[in-house]
Amino acid sequence: xxxxxxxxxxxxVGTLEAIAQxxxxxxxxxxxxxxxxxxxxxxxxxTPLAFLLAMITMxxxxxxxxxxxxxxxxxxxxxxxxxTAFGSFPAIIxxxxxxxxxxxxxxxxxxYVAGIVLPGxxxxxxxxxxxxxxxxxxxxxxxxxxxxxxxxxxxxxMKYIRYAALTEVAFLAITSLIIILKAPDNxxxxxxxxxxxxxxxxxxxxxxxxxTGLGLGMIFGLTSFIGYGxxxxxxxxxxxxxxxxxxxxxxxxxxxxxxxxxxxxxxVGWGINxxxxxxxxxxxxxxxxxxxxxxxxxxxxxxxxxxxxxxxSVAMQSNAGRVYFAMGRDGILPKFFSYVHPKWVTPxxxxxxxxxxxxxxxxxxxxxxxxxxxxxxxxxxxxxxxSKPVFCALSETFxxxxxxxxxxxxxxxxxxxxxxxxxxxxxxxxxxxINRIIHPFLxxxxxxxxTIIFAFxxxxxxxxxxxxxxxxxxxxxxxxxxxxxxxxxxxxxxxxTYRIAGKTVNIVEEERREQAKV
Numbered sequence: 337x338x339x340x341x342x343x344x345x346x347x348x349v350g351t352l353e354a355i356a357q358x359x360x361x362x363x364x365x366x367x368x369x370x371x372x373x374x375x376x377x378x379x380x381x382x383t384p385l386a387f388l389l390a391m392i393t394m395x396x397x398x399x400x401x402x403x404x405x406x407x408x409x410x411x412x413x414x415x416x417x418x419x420t421a422f423g424s425f426p427a428i429i430x431x432x433x434x435x436x437x438x439x440x441x442x443x444x445x446x447x448y449v450a451g452i453v454l455p456g457x458x459x460x461x462x463x464x465x466x467x468x469x470x471x472x473x474x475x476x477x478x479x480x481x482x483x484x485x486x487x488x489x490x491x492x493x494m495k496y497i498r499y500a501a502l503t504e505v506a507f508l509a510i511t512s513l514i515i516i517l518k519a520p521d522n523x524x525x526x527x528x529x530x531x532x533x534x535x536x537x538x539x540x541x542x543x544x545x546x547x548t549g550l551g552l553g554m555i556f557g558l559t560s561f562i563g564y565g566x567x568x569x570x571x572x573x574x575x576x577x578x579x580x581x582x583x584x585x586x587x588x589x590x591x592x593x594x595x596x597x598x599x600x601x602x603x604v605g606w607g608i609n610x611x612x613x614x615x616x617x618x619x620x621x622x623x624x625x626x627x628x629x630x631x632x633x634x635x636x637x638x639x640x641x642x643x644x645x646x647x648x649s650v651a652m653q654s655n656a657g658r659v660y661f662a663m664g665r666d667g668i669l670p671k672f673f674s675y676v677h678p679k680w681v682t683p684x685x686x687x688x689x690x691x692x693x694x695x696x697x698x699x700x701x702x703x704x705x706x707x708x709x710x711x712x713x714x715x716x717x718x719x720x721x722x723s724k725p726v727f728c729a730l731s732e733t734f735x736x737x738x739x740x741x742x743x744x745x746x747x748x749x750x751x752x753x754x755x756x757x758x759x760x761x762x763x764x765x766x767x768x769x770i771n772r773i774i775h776p777f778l779x780x781x782x783x784x785x786x787t788i789i790f791a792f793x794x795x796x797x798x799x800x801x802x803x804x805x806x807x808x809x810x811x812x813x814x815x816x817x818x819x820x821x822x823x824x825x826x827x828x829x830x831x832x833t834y835r836i837a838g839k840t841v842n843i844v845e846e847e848r849r850e851q852a853k854v
Contacts, residue, residue, distance in 0.1 A: 337726075341840060342665050342674050344411055344572040344658070345681040347455025351579040353494040359501035361655060363648030364508055365640040368598050369621045370448045371560040374735055377615035378543065379553025380536045381608050383525045384600040386550055389789070390557030391592030394564055396786040397749060398585050398757050399453025399778055401565060405581045407759075409571030409843035411683075413655065413664035414748050417568070419838025422755035425823055427838040430751045431663050432819040435656035436812075437744025439690060441562045442479060442652045443698035449645040450474030451702075456619035457638045461631065468726040469717045471702065482649035483691030486657065493650060500647045504640055508594050511637070514599035515628045519604040526603055535609055544612035544800050551796030552824045555805065558793060559738045560595060562745050564588050566651050569658035577844045618727055653694065657687035661766040666840050667833040668826060690773050697737070705733040705804055724802030734830040736804040736811075739797060743812025746790045753783035 350356075374381060379386045404417035412419070415431030449472030458464040481711055514521065525531040529546045542547045567574075567583040574580050598621075605624040606614050614620045619638075626634030661683035664673025673686040706716050706729030715725045760779040767775040797805050827834045 342661075342676045342842055344661075344676065344683070344845075346573060347367060347575050348491055349567075349570045349574045349579065350584050351575075353498055354493070354570060354574060354579045354583030354797075355586050355590075356498040356501040357567045357570060357651055357654075358412075358583050359505055359591055359653035360497045360647040361566030362561055362587070362591045362740075363563065363644045364560075364591050364594055364598070365376060365504050365644035366445070366449060366648055367560040367595055367636070367644075368455050368508065368602070368637065369619065369641045370444075370598050370734065371556045371738070372595075372602060373615050373617075373620055374731070374738070375553040375556035376603075376611055376620075378549045378555075380539065380549065380611040380614075381526055381532050381603060382529055382546065382550050383526075383553055383611070384596060384603050385529065385812050386553035386557040387560070387596045388527065390554055390561060391588075391596050393558065393733045393786055393789045394561045394592060396586045396782050396789075397564070397753075398588055399782045400749070400752050400786065401568070401584045402581060403756050403759070404752060405568065405571075405577070407844055408838075409568075409574065409577035409580055410640075410662060410838075410839055410841040411569050411572045411658040411665075412841075413568035413659055414752060415563060415659055415662060416571070416838045416842065418751055418755045418799070419757035420842065422751070423758075424596075424834050425827065426751045426755065428663075428668055428834075429819045430748050431659055431668065431838070433744045433747045433816060435690065436815055436841070437562060437658050437748070438656035439694045439697060440653045440737050440741040440744065441559070442649050442656075442694040443701065444469050444734050444741070445645045445649055446474045446478040447702055447730050447737065448734040449641065450478060451721065452618050452727060452734075453622075453638065453641060456620060457635075459722045460619060460622065460626075463636070466721040467717070468715070468719045468721050471730065472699065475698055478645055479653075479695050479698065480655075480691050482646055482735050483653050483657075483687055485650050486654040487677070487680060487684045493654060497618040497647055497651060500643055503591055504644055504647075505594050506559050507636065507640055508598055511625065511629060511633060512598045512634045515601040515624065516597075516747040518628050519601070521604040521608045523604070523608060526600065526608065534613070539612060543802070544631070548796055548800070551793055552805070554793045554801065555739060555742055555797050558790075559593070559742045561588065561744065562738075562741050563648065563652055563655075566655050569655045571660075571843050572841060574789055574843070577847055578645040614663070614781055621709060644738065653687060653690045657683050660686035660689065662838075666837050667830065668837055682813065701737055702730065702733045705729070705736045706763040709804070712719075721826065732804050736808045739808030740804045740812045740815075742797070743794070743809055744815070746794055747812075747816055749790060750787055753787045756783045 408416045409421040410416040417428035455466040625637045659741035660673045663669040675685040677684040709732040711725040
């Protein structure tokens, strides 16, 4: 390998930091006040089931990333995984789509947290009314300031994320358990989609039935896991590639269990027969926490949500920037993206690109989606932030951005699942005894099951048409088509670059060579 290949600093990320990166990128407290609320607008009382199924799906997906991470580690993350297991064409598509969903998810943060949650909290507790444009001002805090933290070095980023993420999940796990123990509406029927027709049947019928409502709720259940795999782009900076493999396995389990617990707590805490009003509240999670845990509980959830949004933005943009860096290093993207700051040893230019892109996407989506939702630009700026026009515009914008993120997320994981199957088909390994059963189950059946569930959720996001979810899928599909065309162009015009895509750096192979020398 050429000594001139840009590299990031090795040995600064341990297993605990990698797990914290996973948790921070999934942002469970932010999901509590945002994604659970959005899921409830469709799933109603089935919101806990939507999150349980999302957790099971992502836990199945752990099997895929476990096998891929054992064979590749670099700043490229999924891009490198697919290149090693599958080939250059799907790898480049994965590399282009992965940062898209990270950027879209990052753009959604100030829209909801600063545009809906912050004004709702101030009005609910102190009667303070903020102007509609407040979310615009908070783009600096929730997007540009986090990108600066990601740029100045991996050590301060990891130190902050480690304490923030671990404290966050502990708080949510303990407080939601208290709510469950106090709530009068505890019932296993929240996991039965056919038990609620008399209460929610008229609402689900407009969507296509309870399974459609559940499927649409799962859109936000799955998108709450966006950020899973957040440790993968830290492969070059980890003390060992095994730290990434451990983080991929533990991170989704911890967040999945906590989010399912929280979704159940908020549902039974609000009232199982009253979930139509849940999503219309704006800050239902904070209301439930205040009712059961007092003002301190509600305010603490709000503070954890704001901190979660901030740490999520740091982690997500850090991940996307590293993937762009790896693709720039390989020549797939312009060399601009492969720049490494001499002092901070971070890909500052690619990180800055991600931050600016997320800011522009947040602004453009807010005004465009808001306009088609019936809110004019002047209303979005001058009306009170807690008014119905602003609330509707920003909640629809949040749904639009998170669904774009879901499309990119699903494409990346579709390809990852296929990569595992292709990898083991190519290896032609012989298995004996119990392994003859375990081998096809782990390497073919589980990836296929995860893909089928993703496909079901994606289908429910397309049919029947639902604004702005369907429009977001069309946007995501357009980006995918561009990625395919661009990849085909690279294969024809730059065959040597195409050949090495995703393979310039592989820490797993380097570790094996070092061990062989001993």
